[in-house]
Amino acid sequence: MLENDFMQVNNDQIVMLERLCNACAVSGDEGEVRSIVLEQVQPVADEVSVDPMGNVLAKRYGAGERRMRVMVAAHMDEVGLMLTNDEGDGVFRFETVGGIAAQQLPAKEMSIGNDHIPGIVGAVPIHLTSLSERQKDIPLDNMRIDVGTENAGKVKIGDRAVFATKFHQQGNSISAKAIDDRIGVAILLRLFTNPPPNIDLFAAFTVQEEVGLRGARVAAFALDPDLAVALDCTPANDLPGWDEGEDQWAKNTRYNTRLGEGAAIYVADRGTLSDPRLVSHFVKIAEETGISYQFRQPGGGATDAGAIHTQRSGIPSISVSVPARHIHTAVAIARISDWENTQKLIFHSLTGITRDSLNRNG
Amino acid sequence: MEDKFIFLKSLISTSGLSGYETPVRKQVSSAWEPLADELKTSRLGSLHGLRKGSGDEPRESILLAAHMDAIGLMVTGKVEGFLRVTEMGGIDGRVLPGQAVTVHGREELNGTIALPPNHLLPSHLHGKAVPLEYLLVDVGLPPSEVEEKIRVGDLVSFAQPPIELGKDILAGHSLDNRASVAALTFCLNNLQGRAFEWDVWAAATVQEEETFGGAYTSAFELTPKLAVAIDVTHGAGPGTKEHKTVPFGKGPALGWGPNIHPALHEAFKTVAGRFEIPHILEALPRHSGTDAFAMQVAAAGIPTMVISIPLRYMHTPVEMVVLKDITRTARLLAEFIVELDDQFMQKLAWDTE
Numbered sequence: 001m002l003e004n005d006f007m008q009v010n011n012d013q014i015v016m017l018e019r020l021c022n023a024c025a026v027s028g029d030e031g032e033v034r035s036i037v038l039e040q041v042q043p044v045a046d047e048v049s050v051d052p053m054g055n056v057l058a059k060r061y062g063a064g065e066r067r068m069r070v071m072v073a074a075h076m077d078e079v080g081l082m083l084t085n086d087e088g089d090g091v092f093r094f095e096t097v098g099g100i101a102a103q104q105l106p107a108k109e110m111s112i113g114n115d116h117i118p119g120i121v122g123a124v125p126i127h128l129t130s131l132s133e134r135q136k137d138i139p140l141d142n143m144r145i146d147v148g149t150e151n152a153g154k155v156k157i158g159d160r161a162v163f164a165t166k167f168h169q170q171g172n173s174i175s176a177k178a179i180d181d182r183i184g185v186a187i188l189l190r191l192f193t194n195p196p197p198n199i200d201l202f203a204a205f206t207v208q209e210e211v212g213l214r215g216a217r218v219a220a221f222a223l224d225p226d227l228a229v230a231l232d233c234t235p236a237n238d239l240p241g242w243d244e245g246e247d248q249w250a251k252n253t254r255y256n257t258r259l260g261e262g263a264a265i266y267v268a269d270r271g272t273l274s275d276p277r278l279v280s281h282f283v284k285i286a287e288e289t290g291i292s293y294q295f296r297q298p299g300g301g302a303t304d305a306g307a308i309h310t311q312r313s314g315i316p317s318i319s320v321s322v323p324a325r326h327i328h329t330a331v332a333i334a335r336i337s338d339w340e341n342t343q344k345l346i347f348h349s350l351t352g353i354t355r356d357s358l359n360r361n362g
Numbered sequence: 363m364e365d366k367f368i369f370l371k372s373l374i375s376t377s378g379l380s381g382y383e384t385p386v387r388k389q390v391s392s393a394w395e396p397l398a399d400e401l402k403t404s405r406l407g408s409l410h411g412l413r414k415g416s417g418d419e420p421r422e423s424i425l426l427a428a429h430m431d432a433i434g435l436m437v438t439g440k441v442e443g444f445l446r447v448t449e450m451g452g453i454d455g456r457v458l459p460g461q462a463v464t465v466h467g468r469e470e471l472n473g474t475i476a477l478p479p480n481h482l483l484p485s486h487l488h489g490k491a492v493p494l495e496y497l498l499v500d501v502g503l504p505p506s507e508v509e510e511k512i513r514v515g516d517l518v519s520f521a522q523p524p525i526e527l528g529k530d531i532l533a534g535h536s537l538d539n540r541a542s543v544a545a546l547t548f549c550l551n552n553l554q555g556r557a558f559e560w561d562v563w564a565a566a567t568v569q570e571e572e573t574f575g576g577a578y579t580s581a582f583e584l585t586p587k588l589a590v591a592i593d594v595t596h597g598a599g600p601g602t603k604e605h606k607t608v609p610f611g612k613g614p615a616l617g618w619g620p621n622i623h624p625a626l627h628e629a630f631k632t633v634a635g636r637f638e639i640p641h642i643l644e645a646l647p648r649h650s651g652t653d654a655f656a657m658q659v660a661a662a663g664i665p666t667m668v669i670s671i672p673l674r675y676m677h678t679p680v681e682m683v684v685l686k687d688i689t690r691t692a693r694l695l696a697e698f699i700v701e702l703d704d705q706f707m708q709k710l711a712w713d714t715e
Contacts, residue, residue, distance in 0.1 A: 090527075091599075101459075103477055103492070104460045107675065108460065108680065109523075109525050109533070109680060118525045120525065120527075120675070122674060122675040122678065122680060123457045123601075124601045125596055125602075125675065125678070126454040126676075126677050127596070127651075128603075134454055136491055137491045138456055146527075146600060148527030148531040148682070149611070150528025150529065150530060164525075165462065166462065168472045170471065170502060171503060175472055237482065239476060239479075239498060240441045240442045240478075240482070242478075242483055242484050247484070249441045249442075254481055254482070259502075260504065325476065325502075326474060326476055329474075330461070330462070331460055331462050333474065333500060335502075
C-alpha cells in the first residue's frame, strides 16, 4: 500500500489544471498550451524540442544500464470550432474541429482566438419555433457565432473557438472544458518533473490527436522508443441505462468506464490492441501498490497509441486514461481520486519496468 | 454607463425562479430603497415601490410593472445520483445539453445537463431531438451525497455567467426580464429630484412566466389609472425571420394591439418623438405575452401599454441586449411620467357616437 505518496494530486496541480483547461488550443492551434508546457519542462529537461507539427518532445535521461526508452504521450489539443464565413455585424458561420455533437452547441458562450473574445452560439427563441421543428435537432448549418457589432472587427475567419466554461472544483470532482486531455498533460508534466529514475523518459506533448492522431505519429518516429504509454481521458458513460422492455431507467452495462473506480487501463479500442505484457505489468503494479484501477470496456474510440504502435517496426503500447463524463461538451466532470490513481499508476508502473517486463515468455 | 452594467450583471446573477423570487426581490428592494417613498411586498411576493407625486390629493397613479421572475428547471426525480428535471417556464430542450447549472439543494451545487449517449436512450428517440424528460443533471457527486443534499422540488437555475460583448452589449440568462427591472430602476433614478404630479408605482412582479399571478394581483391592489408592462421582445438575429422580430439595438418597441390602449400608445409615441428617443412599432395582434395581458382586466379594467426591450435568443442562457435600449426605455418612461397631468385621462376616452 502507498502511504504519504508524493505523487498525490496537490493544490499546485489543480491550479495548473485550471490554467491548462482555460487555455484555447484547438487541433492545429495548440500554441497556448504549448507555451505552458515549455515553461514547465524547459527548466528540468535534458533535451527539449518542438517538431515541425508543433509537438513538444522533452527528454529526461535516467540512470543505470540498459535503460528502457519510454515514450509517454498526452495530447495538447482539444475539440472546438473554426470560424468559416463572415456574415457581417459580428455574425459568423463555423464548423467543428474534431468530434463535437451538434446538439452540444446551441446557447453556449464561446471564447474566440488568442485574445479569448467572447461570442455566443445562439438559438432561435422557443416562441418562434413549431412543435415539429423542436422534435428535430438543430442543424449545424443553421447555427452562428454572434460576437455583437462592437467586437465584430476583433475576430476573423480562421479563428478558433472553444467553450468558455468556468473551471470548478466541488468536493472530489472537477468540472471544466477540455479535461480531455489537459488532465493527461497535467499528469505528464508532473511525471516529467518527478521522473522514474530507471528509465529514459521521452515526454511527447502531442498535437492534432482529435483530428487523426497526427502529432503522435511523427513524435513516435522521432523519439523511437522501446515502449509507449498514451495518457488520455476516456468517457465515463456511467449514466443510468434504459430498459427498452420495461420502458424505464435500468442498470447500464455499456458504461465504458465509471467515475470513482480509478485509472482506466485499455485492453483494446478501435485504434490499438494494447500490448498484453504491458497490461499485465500495469495491473500487477496496481494490485501490489493498492492503486484503484478499472478496465476500459473494449469498443470504439482511439488514443495516440493508435498511431504510435504501428510506427517504425512497431512500438509496444498501452493506453491509460482518467475517466471523465461528458467529454467533448462544454462541461466535463472528473474525480480527483481517479486523477490521482492514474498519476500514481503511471509513475509506479514505469518505476517498476524492466526489459524483462517485455519478455515474450513471461 | 458602467454602474448600470454592473447593476444589471448582478441582477442576472441572482436567483429568482417563478414562485421563488425572494432572493431577487431583496436585491431590487435594496436598489429601490433610496428611490422610493414606500416599499412593500404583495401577498404573492411582488415588490411595490411608491414615488409620490406632487399633485393635489386624491392623486392618480400609474403602475409600471416589470416581472422579476426568471425561467429555470425543477428536480422531479433522482436516478443513481443523477437528477431528472422539468421546466419552469418555456424552455426548448435542444438548448440544454452541456449547460452549466446551479442546483439549489441543501447547499448550492454546480452541475451540468447531460445528453445521454444514444445507446442509453429509448430507440424511438434515435435520430430525434431528445426531450427534457430524458436529459439528466449531473452534479458529479456520489449517489449517497446526492440523496443527502438534493430533494425532489429543488430548483435548478442556469449558471451561465454574464458575457460582455463590448461596452454596450450584455448577454446571459434571465435578461428576460431583469433587463426591464433594470430599466424600471433607472427610470426611478431619473425621477429623483424631478417634479411630477401623478403617483408612480413601480412593481417588480412575480410569476409572469407561469401564471401572470403577480400582474393580476398587483394591479388589483394598487388600482392605478394606467398600467405599463415593461418586458422584452424578440430582437432580429441569426436564424430569425424579419416579420417575427423587431430591429435589434434600435430602441424600445412600443406595442400595438388588443392588450394596449391605442391612445396610450399614441401618447408614448408622441413623447418618444419629442425627446428624440429611437423607438419601434411592434404589432402585438393577440396575447401580448406580458403582464399587460393580466393588468388590463384587473378589477374594472385598466388602460395598458407594453414597452419592450429587443432581446436576442430569448429563453436561453445566452439572451442578449443592447444596454442603450434599456436606458432609452428608462428615459421614455421618466419623460412620460413627468408630463402626466390631471387632464391626461381625457385623452383615453373612447369615442361615443
